[in-house]
Amino acid sequence: MVLSAALFSIGLYGVLSRRNAVLILAGIELMINAAILNLVAFGKFDKVHDAGQVFALFAIVLAAAAVAVALAIILQVYKYYKTINPEDIRQLKD
Amino acid sequence: MTAELLIFYVLAASALVSALLVVSMKNLARAxxxxxxxLFSVAGLFIFCLADFIALTQIMVYxxxxxxxxxxxxxxxxxELLNDLQKGLTGFFALPRWQALIITAGMGFILIHMAINMGSNLPKWVTEAAREGKIFTPTDHTEKHIGLQLMTRYLLPFELISLVLLMALMGAAHLTRKEPKP
Incomplete structure (x- = not known):
């Protein structure tokens, strides 16, 4: 659990400090992985219902779907603004 | 037992060090x-939690x-997507680096403190399960268990997640398609 907490913090630092949208996505991935690690670690004690492992599976699948959509959005934003630094993207309307 | 512990610490250290390098590396490809x-080390840690199916899924999906x-x-x-990242030190994600570091250190301190304190007073269901012997042992076959549970108890989340996956697929394909020439 200490390990998972440390991994989550590193992911949070990645999200807050990077100015590249792809690497911010990587930081989010690290945070999701830390959460899944906790789920699996406590899933060891739930032999009857298997909740930890099943929901770890669900979380992995959801993260994969989120990454696909986020990458598509990043590519579109890059095509429009010619930058993937979130600081430079100020307007939402076209 | 000592070999197991050694492997665990090696995996944990490689996960932490490479995660630190990921968030601090300038080069996108290397990161x-x-x-x-x-992700490979986290998959190895999943095996240590006796969840080999989850570890395989992690490797395949991630x-x-x-x-x-x-x-x-x-x-x-x-x-240019690679080049224009190197310059422009002023623009972080609305936060300069030292502020991000402070927030992260605070959050990490809280989480690690909680995790260390948790060792002495675990939740009740964990201690009960450990006392009644309802925990996984290394010889269990978890795949059959998971498959059965997925098709009976967790059928509704399973179907919902398949729907979400379909929506993500269509959304990503729609977002990245080429605009037709007017």
């Missing part, structure tokens, strides 16, 4: 390849799918 290392997707996304796109 993404280091993310491979992190290493096989997500990271290849990320690498392709930035290799197929423009080369």
């Amino acid at each position: 993404l390849f280091l993310l491979f290392v992190t 290493v096989g799918g997500v990271l290849v997707l990320m690498l392709f996304a930035f290799m197929l796109s423009n080369k």
Whole structure:
């Protein structure tokens, strides 16, 4: 659990400090992985219902779907603004 | 037992070090390849929690799918995407680096403090399960268990997640399609 907490913090630092949208996505991935690690670690004690492992599976699948959509959005934003630094993207309307 | 402990610490250290390098590396390609290392070590840690099926899924979905997707996304796109990241030190994600570091240190301190304190007073169901012997042992076959539970108890979340996956697929394909020439 200490390990998972440390991994989550590193992911949070990645999200807050990077100015590249792809690497911010990587930081989010690290945070999701830390959460899944906790789920699996406590899933060891739930032999009857298997909740930890099943929901770890669900979380992995959801993260994969989120990454696909986020990458598509990043590519579109890059095509429009010619930058993937979130600081430079100020307007939402076209 | 000592060999197990040694392997656990090696995996944990490689996960942490490569995760630190991922968030501090300037080069995008190197950072993404280091993310491979992190995800592989986390998969190894899953095996230590006796969840081998989850570990295999992690390797297949993350290493096989997500990271290849990320690498392709930035290799197929423009080369300037790599270059214009190097300059412009002023623009962080609305936060300079030291502020991000302070927030992260606070959050990490709280989480680690909680995790250490948790060791002495675990939740009740954990201690009960440990007392009644209802925990996984290394000789269990978890795949059959998971498959049965997925089709009976967790059928509704399973179907919902398949729906979400379909929506994500269609959304991603719709977002990246080429605009027709007017």
